[in-house]
Amino acid sequence: MSLPDQPVLRFAPSPNGALHLGHALSALTAWAWAQRLGGRFLVRIEDIDPERSSEAHVKGIFRDLAWLGVPWEEPVLRQSQHLDRYEAAAARLAHLGLLYPCFASRREIAEANGSQGAPRDPDGAPLYPGLHRGLTPEEIAARRQSGKPFVMRLDMAKALALAHGRLGGAPLDFIELDEAGGVQRVACDPARWGDVVIQRKDVPTSYHLSVVVDDAFQGITHVTRGRDLFVSTDVHRLLQVLLDLPAPLYAHHRLIVDESGRKLAKSARDTSLAELRAAGASPADIRRMVGLG
Ligand code: GLU
Numbered sequence: 001m002s003l004p005d006q007p008v009l010r011f012a013p014s015p016n017g018a019l020h021l022g023h024a025l026s027a028l029t030a031w032a033w034a035q036r037l038g039g040r041f042l043v044r045i046e047d048i049d050p051e052r053s054s055e056a057h058v059k060g061i062f063r064d065l066a067w068l069g070v071p072w073e074e075p076v077l078r079q080s081q082h083l084d085r086y087e088a089a090a091a092r093l094a095h096l097g098l099l100y101p102c103f104a105s106r107r108e109i110a111e112a113n114g115s116q117g118a119p120r121d122p123d124g125a126p127l128y129p130g131l132h133r134g135l136t137p138e139e140i141a142a143r144r145q146s147g148k149p150f151v152m153r154l155d156m157a158k159a160l161a162l163a164h165g166r167l168g169g170a171p172l173d174f175i176e177l178d179e180a181g182g183v184q185r186v187a188c189d190p191a192r193w194g195d196v197v198i199q200r201k202d203v204p205t206s207y208h209l210s211v212v213v214d215d216a217f218q219g220i221t222h223v224t225r226g227r228d229l230f231v232s233t234d235v236h237r238l239l240q241v242l243l244d245l246p247a248p249l250y251a252h253h254r255l256i257v258d259e260s261g262r263k264l265a266k267s268a269r270d271t272s273l274a275e276l277r278a279a280g281a282s283p284a285d286i287r288r289m290v291g292l293g
Pocket of ligand 1: 012014211224225226
């Protein structure tokens with residue numbers, strides 16, 4: 001149980017691969033903030049991806065965290081067991097008229113974007129060109145009847161209009177903290193993501209939806225995570241406003257990069273904590289390697 005106003009922090013890995021040094025920095029950062037603030041520390045398993053998540057990776061996460069000396073509370077929330085909660089949140093957005101089904105394949109989207117090169121989102125992916133935004137109910141019914149798979153997208157323009165109305169003139173922004181105690185308000189521009197996918201073809205949720213629903217459900221007060229997710233916070237703030245969820249504080253930490261300056265990925269060539277441990281590294285070595293020693 002939380003005391004009133006007790007900070008709650010979390011480390012939220014996706015069990016799609018072995019934890020590496022970047023995860024160690026994330027977990028240790030969240031744990032250190034929790035200690036400093038006298039707060040709770042939770043681990044959340046973000047396993048909504050049925051293709052890529054595995055039990056072996058979940059076990060590996062717990063083994064690595066225990067070895068690193070980062071204790072967490074039980075029970076651990078596993079997103080795959082709460083799909084109904086995300087569906088309920090998506091239903092709320094649909095009820096507000098903010099979602100629409102998109103049946104377009106990757107190829108159709110690329111063709112609609114044309115050869116000129118479409119504008120890109122902050123991750124570098126071509127922006128969705130709005131292909132199925134205006135389908136009539138009859139067109140939707142016919143496509144659904146033919147069994148075509150579809151995703152549910154957020155109508156970004158409508159969502160922003162509604163959010164701005166709810167904010168009553170206040171800006172859509174979030175509070176970013178840094179380790180040194182600095183505080184800044186960051187203005188959000190979720191439109192640069194276009195009509196984001198809220199429910200995928202294979203699961204009735206998405207990273208953006210589940211993370212926002214669970215941060216609120218678990219009462220997370222401080223979201224600490226890597227700088228690579230800083231740009232996603234725009235979408236998260238928008239969803240929080242649309243779903244009437246509280247706004248946590250954010251702290252996006254530096255990333256661990258390889259020799260060529262690229263962020264570590266979960267590929268075999270990156271140094272996993274399990275490999276480092278097998279090669280004789282200690283938890284103190286890991287702290288040093290991620291710059292916390
Ligand atoms: N599950 C995400 C990841 O492993 C992190 C989500 C978050 O911290 O918001 O990249």
